Amino acid sequence: MAVLEVDGLRKQYDDTVVVDDVSFDVAQGEIFGILGPNGAGKTTTVECLEGLRVPDAGHVRVLGLDPHRERAKLRQVLGVQLQKGMLPEKLRVREALALYRSFYRDGADIDRLLDDLRLTEKRNTAFEDLSGGQAQRLAIALALVGKPRIAILDELTTGLDPRAREDTWELIEQIRATGVTVLLVTHFMAEAQRLCDRIAILDRGKVVALDTPGGLIAAAGAQQRVRFRTSESFDTAVLERLGEVSEVRAERGEMVVFGTGDLLRVVSTELANHGIAATETRVEHATLDDAFLAFTGRAMDAHENV
Amino acid sequence: MQIEAARPGLRSWAMMVGTEGKLVARDTAGLIVPLGLPMLIMVMNGLGADGEGVPAFNGLPPLDAYVVPLTLVMMIAVIGVVNMPSFLAAYRKTGVLRRLAVTPAHPIQVLVAQVVVSMIQAICGLIMALVLARAAFDVSMPRNILGAIGVFLLISVAMYALGMLVAAIAPTTNSAVAIGLVLFFALLALGGGFGGRDALPDALATVGEYLPYGAGVEALSATWMGVAPDALHLGVLAGTTLLAGALAAKLFRWT
Structure with missing residues (x-):
């Protein structure tokens, strides 16, 4: 059952369309990632889900609720971590949690939560004195x-x-294990690949791909690479004629074989058959970075990195 | 599972007030205005006044019947129109209100907590200033003490409503202070804060009398003399509260 539904969401500020016909569903208990560079429309999309912004067009439901009109109900069941959004400087960690706990009908055990987030030692520290990581x-x-x-x-x-x-x-994995659905907004590939069951890649306000991390990598057609060195040069045609191999290239004195399937094994076997001694052999699997590059035509790292 | 809408209960409101109170107490510099300023203004205005009763003030010295009420109104105007909006604007600027907007707490809870805590400080400042006035200048207490309390509360809500309006329209913390100060000095000048309304041209003096500051001074002065406050003065204060409050509620932005 979908607990988050976004259908044809559109939002523009002045003349700039920041979210353009975005659709996705998130199932109960899923960790769903929205991945994209800054300015892709990620934050605006979730702000519409949080009821902070009213969509210009499209249909948004959270647990069947209209986030804007039924916000009083929504607030009890939706936990939000904002990218911006702060506490008063002098407010102490435990005071902040106790105050926020008082807003909800049902809530977590504060001391346990402090412990889980390794904040117990900082419980009497003012917000302004926390490090970036502690504040996060x-x-x-x-x-x-x-x-x-x-x-x-x-x-x-x-x-x-x-x-x-x-x-x-x-x-986050523990939280999901308790049945909480998590919507994760990130521009950090490793995080998305590690945590998310499914990922929507947003670029310039549009969903350019939506799949599991593995599915995205496969769909992007990103290939594995086998790298090795040889003491003497050899005819690369012996590898190029293999079905699994799409390209053989020399890079900085290294041979790089691009391809699919059981690439490492077939390459190694073929080299051995021709009596070519390969050293420092290693295989590189395609990552979400490769998939992102394929879908958006740009590397995420070119924009910024964490 | 059925989802029920629930707003925080009384305990949560009390906790918010308590939390705001703690924050105020930790900000020592912020206490100077509400606690120190009233005493300072009282001393400035008290020095050089003589204790002779005059018929125009029902036999009370001008210090008691006019200067002390003027000082009290000045003090609550500074706190309500300048001090409180600057805190609210800072809360908006730093995202405190935005963060609250995604919890079940209505950000109104913060506004109420701010006003309650600010009022407590103002009342402490007022009591200290009155005790000082009594001890140093032998100022009498209002003849109509209940009336004085009622009128003071009415002036307070009017000033806080103006302050909310300032916080609502000011885009930044600095502009909240600037707009608040301009409004405060305009009201103060027209209301007779600089040497009495008599010194103003007639037209301005009349306008000033029916603005919240002048009306507040007149109404509070009446309670000191033990006469009934002019209904029009009270009406101005009530009208200001409603008008500024409604405008502020309409224009207020949480982010």
Whole structure:
């Protein structure tokens, strides 16, 4: 059953169309990613789901509710982490959680939540004195304090160090295990690939692809690469005539074989058959980055990175 | 599962007021205006006044019947029109209101908490200023004390309503302070805050009397003298509250 429904969503500011005919459904218990560079319309899309913006056209439902007209109901079941959105400087961590907990009919155990997000030591620290990562973890805690059925997390791990990032990913998986549906907005490929069941790639306000991470990579036709070195040059035609191989290229003294299927095995066998000794052989699988590049014609990293 | 709409209960409202109170107490610099300024204005106005009763003020000295009410109105005007909107504008600017907008708490809860906490500070400032006036200048208490309390509360809500309007239309924190100050000084000047309305041209003095500041001073002065406040003055205050409050509610942006 779809708990989030977006159908033909359109939103423009002045003359600029920022979300153009976006449609997707998110199923109960799913971790769904919206991936795209800045300015792709990700945040506007989720703001329409959160009831912060009214769509110019299209149909948006969260647990069957109209986010704008039925916001009083929606607020009880939707947890939101905003990309911007702050607390008063002098407010302390535990006070903030206790205050936010008081808004909800049913809510999480605050001390447990502090523990889960490794904020227990910082519970009496003022918001202004938190590091970027701590403030980010508090933002996540605030999104979860009302025991939401759906959590929308915008740029979840921006500003976190690798360890905190890994911890946060594990936490999101735990939250999902309790039946919470998670909508994740990100421009961070590794995060989307690691967490999401399905991903919608947004580019210039449109959904350019929607599938599982594996499905996106496959659909993009992104190929594996086998890299190796040889002590002497050889005729690359021996590899090029293999069915699995699409291209053989020399790069910085290395041979790179592009292709599909069981590429590593067939290449190794063929090299051995011709008595060519290969060293430093390794295989590179296609990633979501390759898929993103294929769908948008641009590398995400060219825009920005985390 | 049935989803029910639920707004936070009384406990949550109390918690919001308590939280705002703690934040105010931690911001020591922010306490100077509501607590220190009233005493300062009282001293400035009290020095150089003599204690002679005059018939025009029902036998009370001008200090008691006019200067003290003027000072109290000045103080609540500064807090309501300049001080409070600057906090609200900062909350909007830093996204505090936006974050609350995606919780079941209506951001109105923040506004109410702000006004309650601000009022508590203002009343503390007022009591300190009155005690000082009593001790240093032997100022008498209002003859109609209940009336004075009622009129003061009415002036307060009128000033806070104006403050809400300032917060509603100001795009940034700095502009909230600027608009608030301009409005405050305009009301103050026309209301007789700079040497009395008598010093103004007749037309301006009349206008000033029926603006919230002048009307507030007149009504509060009446309670000191123990006479009934002019209904028109009270009407101006009530009208200001309704008009500015309704406009603020219409124009207020949470983000």
